[in-house]
Amino acid sequence: MATHLGQPGRPRGLAGRIAGRIMRRHNRLDNVWTLSLLSIGDSDRVLEVGFGPGDAIRLATEAAPSCHVAGVDHSLTMLAAAKRLNRVPIEQGRVHLGLGSVDALPFPDDAFDKAFSINCIYFWPAPERGLGELRRVIRRGGIVAITVRDIDRAPYDAHRPDKLARLMSDANFESVAVQRNGTASHPLACVLGTK
Template sequence: MVRQFHHPRGLPGRFVGWFMAHRGSNRQRNVWAVSLLDVEPAERVLEIGFGPGIAIAELARRATEGHVYGIDHSQVMVAQAGRRNADAVRARRVHLVHASVDRLPDFGEPLDAVLAVNSLGFWPDPVARLREVRGVLRPGGRIALVSQPRCPGADRGTTDRAAEELRDLLTRAGFADLRTEMLGLDPPVACVLAVNPASGTD
């Protein structure tokens, strides 16, 4: 079942997606994370590892004149998120792709913001992947990395350590202006936000 949360597949994967979509803390965490990105109506935003599409829906609610992109390596999650965001997909405001973070699709133009919620721990070579994400962000574009540890006994200390790891990875990847926000769930949620600096500043 743990593997299903990493890569939902088949009938068990559909159950995992349903569980993630309906768990109150998951919904609260995703809506909170999106709020921290301050998405403007005309912006182009990407979520990496969108799961059942809760944050995608919230991003689409804010980027009413822009575009919301999502990639996920699970076909089951692409299907669930597509159904949850069917109207926005039909209107071509939301674009969901079955893809891995190490094979980013072409987004055409630079993005304004990127979100990843509880997915970075599964990325191969996360510093290299974050550098590639910087490559698709405009100068001054924002990124939000969210972690709510799910290991047994996780507490505020576990979340603090997770936040420090996220800060370290972002710094090594060349991001700047880092700040950390906390959401008081059990265990707490950390969101580390950063900016893609202008060329030549890193």
């Protein structure tokens, strides 16, 4: 299983570029649905952790043309792909992408109104620490959304929505709730919490 998870977890090289293309197609519903739950507005400052090829960032800037979006990913291959896809909003100064880890987000406290991560928590070294970092960088009243596949098999079973909800509560998020969507072949859950 570790070999299978290598490219999605940290895409690199030619295989990483291929993995990015697969992510773009496979995560389309996940991206649209997660962003709809966040209702991003023009004045929002938004963070995505694990932006992959950058599709959700592009969708966020299209939905709210004046919002500002930052993103961190630990893959140079995905950083390059996301920068190509989001070239125009980057040039406009509305999108800032960089290498980084959820365990040590390179942002000050209370920097964002909303944050999200889609199908990435499986690869976080320490989900508890990552959720603590997300809570730190979200302003009071801000919201965090963690979207996962709602599947009861590895690698997804360790990150079931009920377990994530408990982790978010343990990280001192408030109003923690689980939303479900998708299809029988593509079941999704999003765990939302506010600071």
